Amino acid sequence: MRIAYIAANTFREAVRDRVLYNLIIFALLMIGSSLLLGQITIGVERELLVNLGLTAISIFGVLIAIFIGIGLVSKEIDKRTVYTVLTRPVQRWQFILGKYFGLVSTLAVNTLFMAAGLFAALLFVMRRFQHADVYVLVAIFFILLQFIMVTSFTMLFSSFSTPIESAVMAFCFFVIGNFSEDLRALAAASTGAVKIFASAAAYLVPNFSALNISSSVAHGEAVAGRIILLNTGYAILYSAAMVAAAALIFQRRDMK
Amino acid sequence: MGLVKPTSGSASILGGVIQDPAVRTQIGFLPEQPYFYDYLTAAELLNYYAQLSGVPGGERARRITATLDRVGLAKDAVNTQLRKFSKGMLQRVGIAQAILHDPKLVFLDEPMSGLDPIGRREVRDLIASLKEEGKTVFFSTHILSDAEALCDRVAIVAKGELRGVGVVADLTSSMRGKVELVWEGVQAITAVEALGGETHVAGEMIRAVIDDAKLDQAIDTLRVNKARIISMTPVRATLEDYFLSKLAQSSGGNN
Numbered sequence: 001m002r003i004a005y006i007a008a009n010t011f012r013e014a015v016r017d018r019v020l021y022n023l024i025i026f027a028l029l030m031i032g033s034s035l036l037l038g039q040i041t042i043g044v045e046r047e048l049l050v051n052l053g054l055t056a057i058s059i060f061g062v063l064i065a066i067f068i069g070i071g072l073v074s075k076e077i078d079k080r081t082v083y084t085v086l087t088r089p090v091q092r093w094q095f096i097l098g099k100y101f102g103l104v105s106t107l108a109v110n111t112l113f114m115a116a117g118l119f120a121a122l123l124f125v126m127r128r129f130q131h132a133d134v135y136v137l138v139a140i141f142f143i144l145l146q147f148i149m150v151t152s153f154t155m156l157f158s159s160f161s162t163p164i165e166s167a168v169m170a171f172c173f174f175v176i177g178n179f180s181e182d183l184r185a186l187a188a189a190s191t192g193a194v195k196i197f198a199s200a201a202a203y204l205v206p207n208f209s210a211l212n213i214s215s216s217v218a219h220g221e222a223v224a225g226r227i228i229l230l231n232t233g234y235a236i237l238y239s240a241a242m243v244a245a246a247a248l249i250f251q252r253r254d255m256k
Numbered sequence: 257m258g259l260v261k262p263t264s265g266s267a268s269i270l271g272g273v274i275q276d277p278a279v280r281t282q283i284g285f286l287p288e289q290p291y292f293y294d295y296l297t298a299a300e301l302l303n304y305y306a307q308l309s310g311v312p313g314g315e316r317a318r319r320i321t322a323t324l325d326r327v328g329l330a331k332d333a334v335n336t337q338l339r340k341f342s343k344g345m346l347q348r349v350g351i352a353q354a355i356l357h358d359p360k361l362v363f364l365d366e367p368m369s370g371l372d373p374i375g376r377r378e379v380r381d382l383i384a385s386l387k388e389e390g391k392t393v394f395f396s397t398h399i400l401s402d403a404e405a406l407c408d409r410v411a412i413v414a415k416g417e418l419r420g421v422g423v424v425a426d427l428t429s430s431m432r433g434k435v436e437l438v439w440e441g442v443q444a445i446t447a448v449e450a451l452g453g454e455t456h457v458a459g460e461m462i463r464a465v466i467d468d469a470k471l472d473q474a475i476d477t478l479r480v481n482k483a484r485i486i487s488m489t490p491v492r493a494t495l496e497d498y499f500l501s502k503l504a505q506s507s508g509g510n511n
Contacts (some may be wrong), residue, residue: 001307002307002308005304005308006308009293009296009304012295012296012300013293013295016295017295022306036458078474079288079290079291080289080290080291081289081292081293083259083285083290084285084287084290084292084305084353086259087259087280087283087285088277088280088281088305088308088309089277089278089280089281089308089309089310090277090280090308204488212392223298252261254257254259254261
């Protein structure tokens, strides 16, 4: 229960700090591009709009996940608000989990609004929904899974380094994660130390390649149910490991 | 309080080890120069803390109103975001969050700092009323008169070391046994100084503080020297004197 209270307070902080204002920019972007795409009728409107929308959702969310994620715990320590929380019957891991779920729910609500915006734009441009739109929803769900993972490793980084260092590391992790397929290919193709290093790195960084299906759903391709299940399981396990590591580090930390 | 890990040993409080979160339902804590979530209103902040401290849902609203009333936070400030609060108002909210869950033991770090004289008086009264309710209040202050007025027991810490601990009267009684003598007549100065009293001359008046045991001797000396005795006052030692004497001892020892 205490985890939920901490999460709710974190969510409220994000809302009051006007984090959701990014939705305005997103809305303007969707309105602008759909008006523009409404002018052309060469059969690629849907592909362009879905690609643009999904990319925007991803960028906004990752930015929020990293920039709020780096301060989730460190801000509480710097502002010394953590003193009045941890001196209550609250375990440190509960605090970490609460902060984590608070940001994740902020991202979820944010993504929900952006998804609604994208679908409104789709309806405006295409005049009707089609079956393939379901897979756009799946792509958005995968993007949300990425946010969950980005938040988890950002939190881990910020548990042992400064906010700026954490932001840099988190960005690197995010970018490398998008090339994780290449890392795997490198590991498979190489031998010796390179192989060991490449496969270790490939397992450590998040596998965002598998979660990035924007261009295929933009083409109207289907997504297998098995993939959805596997990706969801992977994202949850990966995030759980990262958050657990962050909690372990936080557990040992002295608050002075 | 669960903030700093012990390097060695263990500590227990109210019959439980300090690491046990359940013990902390019985403890209230006000950090020095507290900062709170400034995007919350006073009522929201207290609600959050009440939730974390395990105050039952049905009781929260009543508890919050009563506590805010008790620390004297104006009604119209209750639903204002804390970022608009003055330091004194924040200090009141800070005390409110420390006593909100009706703890048995309250730690207040510098509870009077940042308050105007009226505010300080109110906090003093509040601490006294908590004491009357049978709660243990543990507070730190550098205003020794506050400690002297409120505390049953005091501990003196200087340069990070414990210099003395005990009941206020016991601590200061070690300083008793001195009398302040004031007289007119410079001719007696040398004789009184011979008894161990340092003299201070102010116009016609001469003042000296001497040991109780030597009082009779000193009076005789003054009479012999034809001095006119103005007053004799037993010196009541304050906590401040005790503190200063402890400091002097320690710096003497270091040198």
